[in-house]
Amino acid sequence: MIYSLNAEEMAQLYERISKEFETYGTVDIQGDITFSRIESYDELRIGRSDKPPKEFLIGRNENVLVFTEPNKKAVFGVMSCDLKGFYIMDKQIYGKDPFYTARRDNTVFINYVCTEPCETGFCSSFGGPLLNDYQIQVINYENDKYLIYADDAYKSFFEGFKQASKEEISKVEKLMHNFNMKQKKHEVEGIENRIKWNSKLWDEYAKICIQCGACNYSCPTCYCFDLNDVGEERFREWDSCILAGFTKTSAGNPRESLASRLRQRFYHKFVYYKKSKGEYLCTGCNRCTDDCPVDIEIKEVIDHDYNNE
Amino acid sequence: MAQISVCPYCGTGCQIVVPEKDEPFSVSGYKGSPVNNGKLCIKGYTGLNYSFSKERLTYPLFNENGNFIRISWEDAIELAANKLLKIREEFGPDSVAFQSSAKCTNEENYLMQKMARVFGTNNIDHCARSCHSPTALGLINTLGTGAATGSIKSLEGTNTFFIIGSNTTEQHPIIGSKIISEVKKGKKLIVADPRKIKLAELADIHMQFRPGTDVALLNSLMFVIVKEKLYDKEFIDSRTEGFNELREEVIKYDPIITSEITGVEPELVYEAARTYATNRPSAIFYAMGITQHIHGTENVMNVSNLALITGNLGKYGSGIFPLRGQNNVQGSSDMGALAEFYPGYIRWDSDKIEKFAKLWNSTLPKKKGLTLSEMFDKAADGEIKAIYLMGENPLITEANIARVEEGIDNLEFFIVQDIFMTLTAAKADLVLPAASSLEKEGTFTNTERRIQRIFPIYKPPGEAKPDWWIINKIGSRMNLWKEYSGPEEIFNEIREAIYNYSGATYENIYPVGKQWPINKENPDGTEILHTRSFPLGKGKLVPIKFNPPSESVDGEYDLIMTTGRNYFHWHSGTMTRLSQILEREAPEPYIEINSEDAYERKIRNGQLVNVKSRHGEIRIRAKVTNLVPKGIVFIPFHYKESRVNLLVGENLDPISKIPEFKVVAVKVMP
Ligand code: SF4
Numbered sequence: 001m002i003y004s005l006n007a008e009e010m011a012q013l014y015e016r017i018s019k020e021f022e023t024y025g026t027v028d029i030q031g032d033i034t035f036s037r038i039e040s041y042d043e044l045r046i047g048r049s050d051k052p053p054k055e056f057l058i059g060r061n062e063n064v065l066v067f068t069e070p071n072k073k074a075v076f077g078v079m080s081c082d083l084k085g086f087y088i089m090d091k092q093i094y095g096k097d098p099f100y101t102a103r104r105d106n107t108v109f110i111n112y113v114c115t116e117p118c119e120t121g122f123c124s125s126f127g128g129p130l131l132n133d134y135q136i137q138v139i140n141y142e143n144d145k146y147l148i149y150a151d152d153a154y155k156s157f158f159e160g161f162k163q164a165s166k167e168e169i170s171k172v173e174k175l176m177h178n179f180n181m182k183q184k185k186h187e188v189e190g191i192e193n194r195i196k197w198n199s200k201l202w203d204e205y206a207k208i209c210i211q212c213g214a215c216n217y218s219c220p221t222c223y224c225f226d227l228n229d230v231g232e233e234r235f236r237e238w239d240s241c242i243l244a245g246f247t248k249t250s251a252g253n254p255r256e257s258l259a260s261r262l263r264q265r266f267y268h269k270f271v272y273y274k275k276s277k278g279e280y281l282c283t284g285c286n287r288c289t290d291d292c293p294v295d296i297e298i299k300e301v302i303d304h305d306y307n308n309e
Numbered sequence: 310m311a312q313i314s315v316c317p318y319c320g321t322g323c324q325i326v327v328p329e330k331d332e333p334f335s336v337s338g339y340k341g342s343p344v345n346n347g348k349l350c351i352k353g354y355t356g357l358n359y360s361f362s363k364e365r366l367t368y369p370l371f372n373e374n375g376n377f378i379r380i381s382w383e384d385a386i387e388l389a390a391n392k393l394l395k396i397r398e399e400f401g402p403d404s405v406a407f408q409s410s411a412k413c414t415n416e417e418n419y420l421m422q423k424m425a426r427v428f429g430t431n432n433i434d435h436c437a438r439s440c441h442s443p444t445a446l447g448l449i450n451t452l453g454t455g456a457a458t459g460s461i462k463s464l465e466g467t468n469t470f471f472i473i474g475s476n477t478t479e480q481h482p483i484i485g486s487k488i489i490s491e492v493k494k495g496k497k498l499i500v501a502d503p504r505k506i507k508l509a510e511l512a513d514i515h516m517q518f519r520p521g522t523d524v525a526l527l528n529s530l531m532f533v534i535v536k537e538k539l540y541d542k543e544f545i546d547s548r549t550e551g552f553n554e555l556r557e558e559v560i561k562y563d564p565i566i567t568s569e570i571t572g573v574e575p576e577l578v579y580e581a582a583r584t585y586a587t588n589r590p591s592a593i594f595y596a597m598g599i600t601q602h603i604h605g606t607e608n609v610m611n612v613s614n615l616a617l618i619t620g621n622l623g624k625y626g627s628g629i630f631p632l633r634g635q636n637n638v639q640g641s642s643d644m645g646a647l648a649e650f651y652p653g654y655i656r657w658d659s660d661k662i663e664k665f666a667k668l669w670n671s672t673l674p675k676k677k678g679l680t681l682s683e684m685f686d687k688a689a690d691g692e693i694k695a696i697y698l699m700g701e702n703p704l705i706t707e708a709n710i711a712r713v714e715e716g717i718d719n720l721e722f723f724i725v726q727d728i729f730m731t732l733t734a735a736k737a738d739l740v741l742p743a744a745s746s747l748e749k750e751g752t753f754t755n756t757e758r759r760i761q762r763i764f765p766i767y768k769p770p771g772e773a774k775p776d777w778w779i780i781n782k783i784g785s786r787m788n789l790w791k792e793y794s795g796p797e798e799i800f801n802e803i804r805e806a807i808y809n810y811s812g813a814t815y816e817n818i819y820p821v822g823k824q825w826p827i828n829k830e831n832p833d834g835t836e837i838l839h840t841r842s843f844p845l846g847k848g849k850l851v852p853i854k855f856n857p858p859s860e861s862v863d864g865e866y867d868l869i870m871t872t873g874r875n876y877f878h879w880h881s882g883t884m885t886r887l888s889q890i891l892e893r894e895a896p897e898p899y900i901e902i903n904s905e906d907a908y909e910r911k912i913r914n915g916q917l918v919n920v921k922s923r924h925g926e927i928r929i930r931a932k933v934t935n936l937v938p939k940g941i942v943f944i945p946f947h948y949k950e951s952r953v954n955l956l957v958g959e960n961l962d963p964i965s966k967i968p969e970f971k972v973v974a975v976k977v978m979p
């Protein structure tokens with residue numbers, strides 16, 4: 001269903017949701033936007049968060065020997081590029097990873113759609129910020145006007161609210177169209193065939209990469225983890241494929257060089273996942289570049305002319 | 310709600326955003342920070358688990374004949390105070406030594422040194438002795454301030470980066486990445502390092518000099534600068550003194566002659582000298598590769614010579630950057646947790662210390678204090694009866710640890726305050742459980758002199774308490790002061806004690822900190838030091854003569870070993886080795902050895918070898934690599950399984966008393 005709300009009604013919507021869910025949202029910490037527990041709608045600050053909301057589903061570091069039924073959580077202020085990450089990850093881990101699955105089923109993400117392109121993101125190269133998959137999607141298209149796409153599962157929260165008119169919907173669609181026109185396009189389609197195993201890019205990157213792991217930790221689609229037994233507990237911790245230990249086995253390391261590990265990351269995103277799941281493991285959020293201390297650019301990997309290097 | 314804090318590892322002092330308890334726990338970089346702009350290295354991302362470890366100390370422990378029994382805080386404080394007072398009564402105040410910590414806050418370091426001095430002794434020191442004491446002494450001697458002269462941000466204005474004795478991308482990764490980003494834009498990079506470090510690969514010039522020959526190398530650079538008149542005459546005339554004497558010395562170091570000593574081709578020296586002197590502004594970065602030598606202080610002064618004669622000081626983008634190891638080693642030194650310095654680097658024997666007698670309402674000790682290694686030495690000799698040690702693990706990190714152990718075993722009373730039962734704590738009579746940096750309030754000062762705040766975001770485990778709380782209690786029980794209400798009150802006293810801190814308040818240094826000097830003249834802090842003059846007036850040029858390192862190879866000990874850290878671990882490993890990811894990346898001790906050296910000794914990659922020096926022997930796995938040149942081996946010092954410091958001798962820099970960690974003659978046997 002598509003609804004039309006004003007600011008006051010948005011606050012009411014929050015109230016209704018908060019009766020059933022523990023509420024989280026993006027807040028402002030001295031200019032930094034970050035996810036936090038929130039107690040009122042006023043605390044919410046819409047903006048790109050410093051890190052993706054991945055931890056709501058995959059703990060940073062958690063004991064996996066005890067399973068506790070997760071609380072029902074509602075997360076306000078999730079950007080489209082971050083939300084899309086979950087839908088992409090679903091294909092690989094939903095139903096297989098009991099922790100992820102249980103949390104996924106118990107969490108509602110309230111997606112706030114950007115109406116102006118951000119500085120570095122390139123989501124329109126992946127279809128733009130208006131998503132086909134969502135639970136509750138909010139577009140604040142004019143000062144006091146909010147258009148909301150909501151899955152029918154959440155119908156009860158919208159009781160008494162106005163349904164959107166045709167004009168309102170077309171206004172938003174036009175806005176989204178303009179958004180996609182405004183943002184510079186990067187030719188992602190077909191990258192799986194263009195990218196080259198022996199490209200000089202990988203060596204160039206290896207020379208400067210400091211192995212900080214940011215490109216994995218900041219990515220809304222990276223889901224790899226490492227398992228460790230500590231006493232009676234078994235910890236699962238976010239991992240980084242840039243680190244040598246990631247693939248090390250007792251038989252040695254198939255990706256000994258940093259260049260091969262950097263390449264692996266891009267191949268996983270643009271070749272392997274596409275071939276096995278039909279989708280790129282990337283939403284165009286550009287976080288991996290924004291947080292990379294040596295400015296290794298994912299857009300370059302996409303735009304690079306592999307045939308003429 | 311989340312809180313802003315500071316990464317507890319290196320001196321870069323990256324600001325982090327830490328969520329509160331019960332929120333999904335993960336750290337991210339604070340985007341508003343001028344230090345790291347939201348970026349972090351792997352230690353920042355994955356290294357904070359230790360704070361939540363089940364191995365944390367949770368209550369005070371008393372060592373009863375080898376068994377640790379739990380006691381109350383009340384009893385622990387009573388015991389500590391009574392013992393120290395009793396020993397003072399019997400043997401005098403100088404029979405007690407205090408060891409502070411560069412991991413602790415400014416407030417805690419200030420209080421610790423105040424405790425020592427009001428107690429009646431200058432026996433106060435900490436691990437800065439083993440890393441940057443030559444910097445403090447050297448730069449104070451030549452410029453008047455022992456600290457980095459510029460800001461991290463100012464590197465955007467640098468045209469030539471000169472890195473000597475710092476593996477920056479591994480030890481100060483975010484500063485290293487800043488340099489990489491600038492070099493990518495076409496800035497020049499000169500690296501002088503015996504090892505093929507990452508930055509060497511990107512460098513325009515890499516001078517692979519032999520360990521311990523830095524003085525010869527730096528003098529040969531100045532030889533070229535003098536010979537080709539590439540120096541900044543105006544700067545030399547108006548801002549320095551001693552140029553003629555310096556010239557006399559450096560003209561003896563023709564690169565053709567020094568290449569015999571350093572192993573560096575003369576052409577490289579010429580090119581490096583020309584680039585550094587002419588492609589300005591130029592900035593020099595150094596770390597332990599310069600300081601951990603018997604001529605460490607002289608090295609630092611020579612770095613200062615080079616910057617002074619080329620006018621590379623006092624301007625945006627130029628400067629000298631001693632890269633500080635520990636997160637708060639700048640601050641702990643500023644606070645005067647050093648045998649020879651009171652807060653603000655006022656010498657123990659100067660008249661100016663009268664101000665502390667007033668501020669602390671106490672008489673002050675008249676005797677020179679002992680440095681870190683001397684404390685253990687004197688303990689072994691029976692002169693030091695008690696040590697109160699906070700947050701250090703000397704049984705792994707000190708040189709000549711056999712002697713350290715002897716000293717500890719000989720103590721009448723040994724107090725260790727830490728967050729873990731370290732190798733050192735296990736030898737204590739009294740173990741006091743401390744809070745981690747995520748659990749307490751205070752300030753840290755990073756390598757660019759930025760004073761930044763931390764907050765108690767989590768509750769300490771069990772009965773663990775912040776270090777300031779513990780020192781505060783013990784000090785007031787000994788009647789050294791009236792109990793402080795909290796870190797802010799201590800900080801306000803620091804502002805009275807140190808003029809360069811006087812303008813900082815808890816309020817105005819939040820959220821992004823301010824760089825000292827912050828005072829009446831510089832209310833917003835100071836990004837670039839020495840823009841108009843030096844605290845000394847004129848910068849002092851000090852001719853430095855090359856002397857070979859105390860250890861050299863012979864027929865038996867035929868390789869030179871240097872020691873240091875790797876990217877994944879921190880010092881004695883008590884924190885990083887609890888992070889599964891970091892531990893996985895570098896799980897065991899190793900020795901890096903050049904493939905030719907390995908071949909000659911029939912050593913395979915991964916094989917266990919014996920490494921023997923004139924002082925000790927350890928067994929360790931070989932990593933055959935060409936990152937180290939022939940003739941040189943490298944061992945990181947993080948591992949309690951094979952403590953490399955068993956191999957390091959007692960040779961000290963006569964000025965700063967820093968041990969020579971970087972040059973040890975060894976033999977390696979399969
Ligand atoms: S790969 Fe980079 S741009 Fe793509 S989703 Fe991950 S962080 Fe975003």
Ligand code: SF4
Pocket residue numbers: 208209210211212213214215216242288291292293294295296
């Ligand atoms: S973010 Fe950049 S520097 Fe860090 S691991 Fe990724 S590519 Fe390397």
Ligand code: SF4
Pocket residue numbers: 316317318319320321322323345348349350351352353354480481482483484
């Ligand atoms: S560079 Fe230093 S301060 Fe910054 S995250 Fe890494 S260890 Fe922490």
